[in-house]
Amino acid sequence: MGLSFQGPALFQPWRGTAGDLVDAAAGHPALWWLRGSRMRTRRGLMDEWAAAAQFPPHFGGTWDALRDALADLPEGGTFLVLEAEQLLQEAPPGDFTTLVAVLGAVQEDLAPKAFRMVLQAEEADFDTLVSGLRAMGIG
Numbered sequence: 001m002g003l004s005f006q007g008p009a010l011f012q013p014w015r016g017t018a019g020d021l022v023d024a025a026a027g028h029p030a031l032w033w034l035r036g037s038r039m040r041t042r043r044g045l046m047d048e049w050a051a052a053a054q055f056p057p058h059f060g061g062t063w064d065a066l067r068d069a070l071a072d073l074p075e076g077g078t079f080l081v082l083e084a085e086q087l088l089q090e091a092p093p094g095d096f097t098t099l100v101a102v103l104g105a106v107q108e109d110l111a112p113k114a115f116r117m118v119l120q121a122e123e124a125d126f127d128t129l130v131s132g133l134r135a136m137g138i139g
Contacts, residue, residue, distance in 0.1 A: 010107050011138050013130050014120040018082045021120045030077030030115075036086035042095050045088060052079075063102050070106045075113035084119035085129045100136060 014021055025031055032052045039045040046061040055069040081087060088096045107114040121129040 010103055010114070010117060011133060012116060012118050013084075013126065013133065014080075014118050015123060015126045016120070017122060018120055021080060021082070021118065025078075025080060025118075028078060030074050032077060032079050034079055034081045036081050036083035039081075039087050040090040042088070042091050045091075045095075045099070063098055067102045067106055070103075070115070071109050073115065075110050075115075077115045079115060079117045081117060081119050083121070083125075085121045085125040085132070087119075096136065100138065 034048055034052050038048040043061065046059075046066065049055070049066065050059050050061070050069070053069070053073060059065055059069055088099065103117070119129060119133075
């Protein structure tokens with residue numbers, strides 16, 4: 001079963017193993033893999049995203065720099081976040097709110113061909129991921 005998207009939502013939770021997501025994503029254009037386990041802090045998030053998406057060497061690692069770098073990527077791509085329940089788990093709560101705002105702004109900038117984010121979590125962690133997204137007003 002390949003990746004399929006329902007509606008214009010930026011975030012799409014994925015219930016299942018990382019291996020299942022790898023199989024589903026095969027052949028899908030413009031994919032970037034991000035590891036939630038490497039994105040537990042803001043600095044880790046910036047480093048992982050810069051490496052995965054090959055941001056330029058002058059990438060500053062700030063929220064504004066992230067917005068600029070993401071806006072320069074090809075339109076219509078997909079970010080696949082493995083172990084998404086770990087995303088910013090060691091960061092202040094405001095960092096996730098800021099991340100969502102930055103991603104929303106970039107999505108508006110790139111409409112109608114904005115990127116998407118698939119947030120993978122194993123069965124045991126999926127409800128926690130979805131609950132966290134709903135608490136943030138997502139999904």
